[in-house]
Amino acid sequence: MSHLFDHHGAPGKGYAQPKPLLSRSELSLPENLVRKRLPRWPRLSEPEMVRHYTWLSKRNFGIDTGFYPLGSCTMKHNPRVNEVIAQLPGIADIHPHQPEHQIQGLLSIYYEMQEMLSICAGMDAVTLQPVAGAQGEFTAVRCFQEYFRSRGELQRTKVIVPDSAHGTNPASAAMAGFEIIEIPSKIDGRIDLEALRAVVGEDTAAMMITNPNTLGLFEHDIAEASELVHGVGGLMYYDGANFNAILGRTSPGLMGFDAVHYNLHKTFSQPHGGGGPGSGPIGVKQHLAPFLPTPIVSRRDAIESEMEQAVDEFWYTWHEPEHTIGKVQQWHGNAGAIIRCWAYYRRYGKELRTMSEHAVLNANYLRHAIHREAKAAGVDHMFVDGADTVVAKHEFTLSLGPAKEAFGISAMDVAKGLLDMGYMAPTVYFPLVVPECMMIEPTETESKDTLDTFAEDFAKVLQVDAETLHNAPITTPVRRVDEVYAARNLCLHHPFDE
Amino acid sequence: MSACTFAKQKLGSIEGLSIVHHTQSHFNEFAIEVPNTGKDCLTYLESKGIIGGFDLSWWYPEQPNRLLLTFTDQTSGDDIERLATELQSWVSEVVA
Numbered sequence: 090m091s092h093l094f095d096h097h098g099a100p101g102k103g104y105a106q107p108k109p110l111l112s113r114s115e116l117s118l119p120e121n122l123v124r125k126r127l128p129r130w131p132r133l134s135e136p137e138m139v140r141h142y143t144w145l146s147k148r149n150f151g152i153d154t155g156f157y158p159l160g161s162c163t164m165k166h167n168p169r170v171n172e173v174i175a176q177l178p179g180i181a182d183i184h185p186h187q188p189e190h191q192i193q194g195l196l197s198i199y200y201e202m203q204e205m206l207s208i209c210a211g212m213d214a215v216t217l218q219p220v221a222g223a224q225g226e227f228t229a230v231r232c233f234q235e236y237f238r239s240r241g242e243l244q245r246t247k248v249i250v251p252d253s254a255h256g257t258n259p260a261s262a263a264m265a266g267f268e269i270i271e272i273p274s275k276i277d278g279r280i281d282l283e284a285l286r287a288v289v290g291e292d293t294a295a296m297m298i299t300n301p302n303t304l305g306l307f308e309h310d311i312a313e314a315s316e317l318v319h320g321v322g323g324l325m326y327y328d329g330a331n332f333n334a335i336l337g338r339t340s341p342g343l344m345g346f347d348a349v350h351y352n353l354h355k356t357f358s359q360p361h362g363g364g365g366p367g368s369g370p371i372g373v374k375q376h377l378a379p380f381l382p383t384p385i386v387s388r389r390d391a392i393e394s395e396m397e398q399a400v401d402e403f404w405y406t407w408h409e410p411e412h413t414i415g416k417v418q419q420w421h422g423n424a425g426a427i428i429r430c431w432a433y434y435r436r437y438g439k440e441l442r443t444m445s446e447h448a449v450l451n452a453n454y455l456r457h458a459i460h461r462e463a464k465a466a467g468v469d470h471m472f473v474d475g476a477d478t479v480v481a482k483h484e485f486t487l488s489l490g491p492a493k494e495a496f497g498i499s500a501m502d503v504a505k506g507l508l509d510m511g512y513m514a515p516t517v518y519f520p521l522v523v524p525e526c527m528m529i530e531p532t533e534t535e536s537k538d539t540l541d542t543f544a545e546d547f548a549k550v551l552q553v554d555a556e557t558l559h560n561a562p563i564t565t566p567v568r569r570v571d572e573v574y575a576a577r578n579l580c581l582h583h584p585f586d587e
Numbered sequence: 588m589s590a591c592t593f594a595k596q597k598l599g600s601i602e603g604l605s606i607v608h609h610t611q612s613h614f615n616e617f618a619i620e621v622p623n624t625g626k627d628c629l630t631y632l633e634s635k636g637i638i639g640g641f642d643l644s645w646w647y648p649e650q651p652n653r654l655l656l657t658f659t660d661q662t663s664g665d666d667i668e669r670l671a672t673e674l675q676s677w678v679s680e681v682v683a
Contacts, residue, residue: 109589110664116592117612186641191633 093131093141094583129585148566150513151362156539158455160484160516160528161255161303163333163355164362170436171358171429180428185420189406193398196405198431199386199421202370205434209441210329210349211342212372214410216381218422222330225350225369226261226297231414232348232373232380233295233324234265239380239412245294245323251280253304253520255328258297267294274522278304278476280314293323300344301331301482303520303528304475305452315345324348324377332356333532334449334483337442341372348373357430368426382417383409447533448483451540455531456485458544468551471498475523484530486523493525498555500525505561505569506550512543590658590667591615597671598656603678607653616657618643621674623681625654631677637670 133141151157157164175181183192203215219225230248237245248262249270259269272284279302289296296318300308308314315325327341327349333356341349353368354361361367373381384407391399437444456474463469475486492498504514504527516528531540550558562568591613598619599606607618621628625642632639640654647653658667 107660110593110667111589116588118588119612184638186645187638191638 092583093133093138094129094585096131096133096137096141150508150565152360155511155513156531156535156543157513158515158529158531158543159513160305160486160530161330161519162362162516163330163352163483163530163532164513165333165355165358165532166534167358167360167429168433168436171432174432175425175428185424190395190398193400193405195424196386196407197388197400197403198428200388200405202427202431202434203386206351206370206372209332209336209340210327210351210372211340211346212349213375214378214381214385215370215372216385216422217368217370217427218382218385218416218418219350219369219371220418220423220426221365221367222255222328222350222352222369223257223261224417225352225371226257226326226328227264228382228414228417229326229348229350229371229373229377230262230265230267230295230297231417232371232377233326234267235380235412235414236324236377237294242322244292247288247292248294249285249288249296249318249323251298251302253278253302253522254297254299255303255330256519258299258326258328262295262297274302277478278302278306278520278522280308280310282310282313282317285314285317289317289321289323291321293318293321295324295326295347297326297328299328299331300341301334301484304478304486304523305334305481305484305528305530306476306478307334307482311344319345330355331483334445336445337439338445342374346374348377353430354426358433359426359429366423366426368423368430370422379411380414381410382415383413384421385410444533445483449481451531451533451535452481452483452485452529454537455529455540455544456481458540459487459529459547462544462548463551466548466552468548471496471551472527475526475528483532484528486520487527487529488523489525489527492551496555498551498558500527502555502558502561503527503547503550506553506558507547508562509564510546510550512546588614590660590662590664591617593664594656594658594662594667594670597667598674601671601675601678603682604674615659616655618653618655621652621654621681622678624651626651627681628654628674628677631680632670632673635673637673639670639674 152164152166179194183195189196199217202217206215207213219228246268247270248267249272250259251274252271253274263269270288272288273281275281296314298308300311302308318325324347325345327346329349329351332351336356348371350369350371353359353370359368386405387408388403388405391402391404395404460469471492472487472489473491475488489500489503500517504517507514518526519528520526595606595613595617598604599609603622605620607620625644629639629642640656643653643655644651
């Protein structure tokens, strides 16, 4: 059984609709809009419907079904208490068009999130409007653009991006109309200050940096890079997708950055994958605050007549920044995601620093455990570290280059082999600077036992012969697919029997 | 649409209040014109525990006495009856 329409358990109809308040004859339906035949709704009884969706759910792999070390995606456990809070009637059942006095609770949550994120990143103002990290990047570079226009610096048309950056960085800047200048990384995967020095100039609008970078390395020279770019009048953008590594330990503000985006759905837990749902707020320094998208939430002391609805004697209002770039998203961003992330932050508070420490500890432990188990199994010659470093941050890379060269086993083969072991495969072939790359991010929510077992299984996969791995996976609902063909030949149509 | 049409009948029968484009078909929402500002009407309804609709003057300042009301399959007949009763009370107060 592959879809709802294959069920015929309830002849005639299996659905039920509420009894209408008026009969069909009492409705003034234009004749041309009246159906000529009944809709092709599935004919299922309730238990059949439940079985169908349960069956479908079993064909999905998710963080709730197994270890999900997808590098760069921070697939951590999503505490269920977040859902309980997000579904409270006073939060779930309000409408974005309700007047401010009816939604003081929500506005206070937004304000608190703005303040918390400002403090975490060392910024002065935050907008919660972008609904994805990449949209946050675009929002920030648009703010940069308007900032330079307001200063008459129209010659600043170039954005510098290291080759180890997230691919969305150059894409976002290009979408805003900037020319992208890519600079090579050093042999250890970090920023090459000499390469940066060679390209900065009066036409530099900004530099975009992912830190820790996609190799899982903290950029040692980040303060110097900021000085170089600021020295020619440019701005610094911090891709905060990897915030899980630094929260509470340091901040982009301390490193000299002018703007940062946060992937709330990663760092602050929110179910995500397959393109959403996300939340990508940005924080900026004071000189960029007037350009933020509208609206943001501001706060003042409540007056006597407002006390009944006020929260802790404060009154919250929507506020439009003076030179706003306008809207980048309908309504007020992804409110559901913001609420869940607020619940997560309120649960942990200053302990979020410990969260980051454990994320880094887990990543480094797993890296060493994989080497340990591979050595014990005699397969440690099949891969090397993607970056030469003693300590990685919240994620690390391995290169399966040696396995590819000696046995024809690619990173993709190993990834597919891991699927057969019951794991979500790590990110593969990214970053591009590592040959046959595998990027692994365990997050802080996995136990030592899970990490040890994964390391053992990773070594087991490396012991499988090449032929078998080429055909993996064999235990998943869908086996190895031609991804290029699938991407270019979308077929989402169900062939009904007409 | 059934709830919307039911509401149109109930609210349309209130003297002093009119349905905008009342001869047209409405799917899930319609606008009403009230005998004072929409804001005043909403304030009264809120005091009775009803979020009465969207004040169209937010978008159209030249229409200060129009409200947009939406109904769904989740709107009960009792809800609509209560809305009609409270609107009738408010209109009576305003017109008097």
